Amino acid sequence: MVNALKYLYVGAVYLVLYAPLLVTICFSFNDSVSADAWFGFTVKWYERLFADKSLINSALRSLFLAASTATTSTVVGTIIAIALHRYRFIGQKVVYGSLSVIMLSPEIIQGISLVMIFVILGIPLGFSTLLLSHTVFCFPFVTITVLVRLKGVNRNLAEAGADLGASDVDIVRFILIPLILPAVFAGWLISFTLSIDDVIISFFVGGKNYEILPMKIYSMVRTGIQPDVNALCAALFFATFAVVMLSYRLVRNRK
Amino acid sequence: MLKTADNFCRQAVLYFIFIWFGVMVFAPNLLVLLASFLSQDPVWYLRLPLNLENYAALSDPKLLTVILKSLNLAVCTTLFCLVVAYPFTYFIARFARERRALFLMLIIVPFWTNSLIRNYALISILSENGILNTFLMKHGWISEPLKVLYTNAAVFAGMTYTLLPFMILPLYATLEKLDLSLLEAAEDLGAGPMAAFFRVVVPISAPGIVAGCIMVFLPALTLFYVSDILGGADSAVLGSVIRDQFMIVKDWPVGAAINVALTVFMLFLLHLYYKSGNSVDQEQPIW
Numbered sequence: 001m002v003n004a005l006k007y008l009y010v011g012a013v014y015l016v017l018y019a020p021l022l023v024t025i026c027f028s029f030n031d032s033v034s035a036d037a038w039f040g041f042t043v044k045w046y047e048r049l050f051a052d053k054s055l056i057n058s059a060l061r062s063l064f065l066a067a068s069t070a071t072t073s074t075v076v077g078t079i080i081a082i083a084l085h086r087y088r089f090i091g092q093k094v095v096y097g098s099l100s101v102i103m104l105s106p107e108i109i110q111g112i113s114l115v116m117i118f119v120i121l122g123i124p125l126g127f128s129t130l131l132l133s134h135t136v137f138c139f140p141f142v143t144i145t146v147l148v149r150l151k152g153v154n155r156n157l158a159e160a161g162a163d164l165g166a167s168d169v170d171i172v173r174f175i176l177i178p179l180i181l182p183a184v185f186a187g188w189l190i191s192f193t194l195s196i197d198d199v200i201i202s203f204f205v206g207g208k209n210y211e212i213l214p215m216k217i218y219s220m221v222r223t224g225i226q227p228d229v230n231a232l233c234a235a236l237f238f239a240t241f242a243v244v245m246l247s248y249r250l251v252r253n254r255k
Numbered sequence: 256m257l258k259t260a261d262n263f264c265r266q267a268v269l270y271f272i273f274i275w276f277g278v279m280v281f282a283p284n285l286l287v288l289l290a291s292f293l294s295q296d297p298v299w300y301l302r303l304p305l306n307l308e309n310y311a312a313l314s315d316p317k318l319l320t321v322i323l324k325s326l327n328l329a330v331c332t333t334l335f336c337l338v339v340a341y342p343f344t345y346f347i348a349r350f351a352r353e354r355r356a357l358f359l360m361l362i363i364v365p366f367w368t369n370s371l372i373r374n375y376a377l378i379s380i381l382s383e384n385g386i387l388n389t390f391l392m393k394h395g396w397i398s399e400p401l402k403v404l405y406t407n408a409a410v411f412a413g414m415t416y417t418l419l420p421f422m423i424l425p426l427y428a429t430l431e432k433l434d435l436s437l438l439e440a441a442e443d444l445g446a447g448p449m450a451a452f453f454r455v456v457v458p459i460s461a462p463g464i465v466a467g468c469i470m471v472f473l474p475a476l477t478l479f480y481v482s483d484i485l486g487g488a489d490s491a492v493l494g495s496v497i498r499d500q501f502m503i504v505k506d507w508p509v510g511a512a513i514n515v516a517l518t519v520f521m522l523f524l525l526h527l528y529y530k531s532g533n534s535v536d537q538e539q540p541i542w
């Protein structure tokens with residue numbers, strides 16, 4: 001009885017978390033412009049969506065940005081994690097502290113400070129500023145994920161490598177990286193997810209020339225959203241789902 | 256030979272870290288701090304002289320009303336998220352190991368659609384002829400549709416929905432490590448289930464509770480798009496004010512001053528986080 005209640009509660013929370021997603025997917029097949037009732041099955045919104053180049057383009061930009069962000073922040077985050085693990089240096093405490101500050105900072109604080117520095121330095125807002133900014137708020141998650149894993153690595157392995165004549169680079173490349181690979185991949189996924197989900201930082205540093213999906217939708221909300229946006233969101237969700245599952249499979253098989 | 260190569264490598268990595276943090280982390284925040292003491296300029300956004308007037312603007316009664324309302328909403332959102340997330344996380348942290356990973360993954364999956372889109376989907380749930388009202392009326396629980404959409408209640412729903420995972424994930428990080436034998440020990444020593452929960456489980460998970468509250472509370476003050484999409488005319492949050500100062504009024508110094516105030520507040524909360532028990536270990540992941 002108590003167990004049943006437990007599952008009921010857990011299920012209810014998941015239902016709330018998934019309801020908006022399910023609604024979006026259902027209405028993307030709904031044969032009506034209004035989102036109030038079910039009028040029958042249709043794929044016409046998908047047809048309209050694939051005819052709308054600007055909408056498709058902004059979605060592709062979002063995916064491309066998320067993949068690029070995930071890659072750069074994985075590289076930056078992993079380098080910092082390995083340095084924190086292997087080296088002792090001045091300012092190490094400050095680096096540790098900044099990691100949690102960045103992770104806890106509301107996006108608006110980061111978005112505004114970054115857009116100010118870009119504007120003052122005269123860097124035009126676009127893909128490069130989006131990529132830099134997204135990397136800044138994603139890399140701490142990679143660093144922390146990798147650090148936790150590095151803490152579990154037996155220190156003797158690196159020492160044995162050094163005794164056998166391996167250089168630092170060799171130790172990192174042939175001993176540490178293979179061992180932390182799952183955490184590196186997890187960091188990549190977290191960054192991808194954070195980047196796809198972000199609205200506020202992109203709102204500030206995005207600029208007009210490189211319109212990614214949330215900005216496109218943000219400008220459409222005021223004029224009223226058409227059901228083809230539902231179709232786009234559903235399609236994007238399935239695309240992301242497929243990408244994540246596929247990469248998960250690949251990493252698992254390699255292990 | 257080997258040593259010099261290693262040394263070079265070390266130098267290069269450390270320089271990279273210093274430059275990265277200096278340029279991308281510290282410089283932007285110092286610029287905001289500096290800007291909060293400068294004056295507004297129509298062309299260059301900022302100019303001398305230095306002054307404190309931007310902070311005086313924070314005491315503007317209109318702004319204060321918005322801030323108080325926003326704080327109220329953020330507190331309600333945080334408490335509600337905590338009350339909902341705690342039992343939920345406690346239950347899934349007790350599941351079998353393989354299942355736990357799946358359940359955790361299921362919390363992250365909705366993030367793969369942009370939160371703006373998910374909040375937009377809430378419109379069709381909360382609107383007057385929406386799914387919620389249709390469902391409630393069909394069962395005869397209410398006789399006329401509830402007015403939720405475009406009120407503060409809808410913003411509360413949107414915030415809770417958007418931020419709930421940010422409460423669950425840090426809580427999970429601490430509750431997963433809970434040693435069940437501690438509960439047995441408490442029972443053996445004569446503690447009832449309530450006493451065991453409040454005097455053993457809650458203190459142990461305190462860092463998770465504080466981290467979760469910070470990760471919900473601060474965004475609940477600033478997610479302006481939630482109030483834009485779901486809220487009414489008077490649902491502005493603190494984030495909407497900051498955005499307007501930068502994008503519409505173009506008064507960078509005042510916007511920067513509000514930002515600095517928010518940052519100071521955040522650092523205060525972080526200070527609480529580090530004082531909240533064993534989180535002194537700084538490598539402790541927040542989620």
